[in-house]
Amino acid sequence: MLESMQVYARKTLSYVQATWLEVILPAARGMIAHAQGELQIAIAQLELVLPSLQQAGGSHAQRDLFEQAYLYALIRSQEYRKALGIIEKRHVKRSNIPIIQRELAYVYRELGRSVRKFNNLIT
Template identity: 40%
Template sequence: MSDSWADCNSFMYTHNWWHLALFLIDLDRNDEAMALFDSRVWGVCKEFSEDQINAVSLLARLELRGVDVGDRWADVATYLDGRLHDHFVPFVDLQYLYALARAGKQSAVTEMLASLEDRAEQAKPFEREAWADCAVPAAHGLAAHARGDHAEAARLLGQAMPHLRPIGGSIAQRALFGAIHLDALIRSGWNDAAVKILQADERERPTVPSTKRALADLYRKLGRAEQAMTADYQAEQLARQYASPVVQRAAKDLTPATGSLVAPLDPSLRSG
């Protein structure tokens, strides 16, 4: 199937691989998702905004699963210094800011936060929910999460989450902000709130092992031993199922006919 993507423009090419990387993360195949980041999602056209947000979103999701991403944030952030005052779509701004914050570029983060607040103050009535009610608190919450202030991140992202839809992006893309909010809740010890979110996630997507594991951990913290045992068992069963040869073959059917998950990239698609 991926062979048919070769003639797509940079965004569609990298975005299709981004979706496959999310699929791999849900299968606990984080190393392969990282390989796709390096060969398919980042490095095709680093100057293009859509490729940049694909990279930011995938790196963040991998980190949330405990993957060490090395110096990749610094590489992505190198291309974002000129984006501080874009403010075309809040969804994009928030990802730029998070990447800059994760790369430790505090002066750029401070400048972008001030610029974003100015943009929100100038918002027309139909834009106010996206910019003032969501983007401003979300931006400060993302910056707090990046610097390790998880309680502040949980508070601010919690304010923004009910207003997320108008900021742009697809449901799958906006799910990043919910994942960061959930991580902040867990790290802050707000276990009751985190459990409710994870239970909703489980109802919507009941076959993701990492969701079951996170629920098991929280159930233990809340003294709900029987539910923790059930969630652990379900996570283990799913992990075994995904490790089976049938599932492995099905996943390979999504990739080039070379038999390898990551085939050589057409040089014409790679940025200089």
């Protein structure tokens, strides 16, 4: 699938080619790396494109999936400081969602921060 995407990106119309080469292909590589457990590659690829994903289109939910994969890779790679900003932003927007509360509590705990308000969520 990635190979056919690369072929398409090289042959596509010039006005969309930059988006394909600079956003869509790195995003695809990041998601493939994530699926294969190559978390450092996933982080490197997704980190580059997250701010630009809107150029590729898709819904907020679809773009959110890329951010979730990036966040998961950061947490699994113990890059808690990078993860903190993302998870705190997600918590501000969706503080009532238990998985976000658990992720925030976990990152806080790993960074040695107080997790008192999240104690009932930590497993």
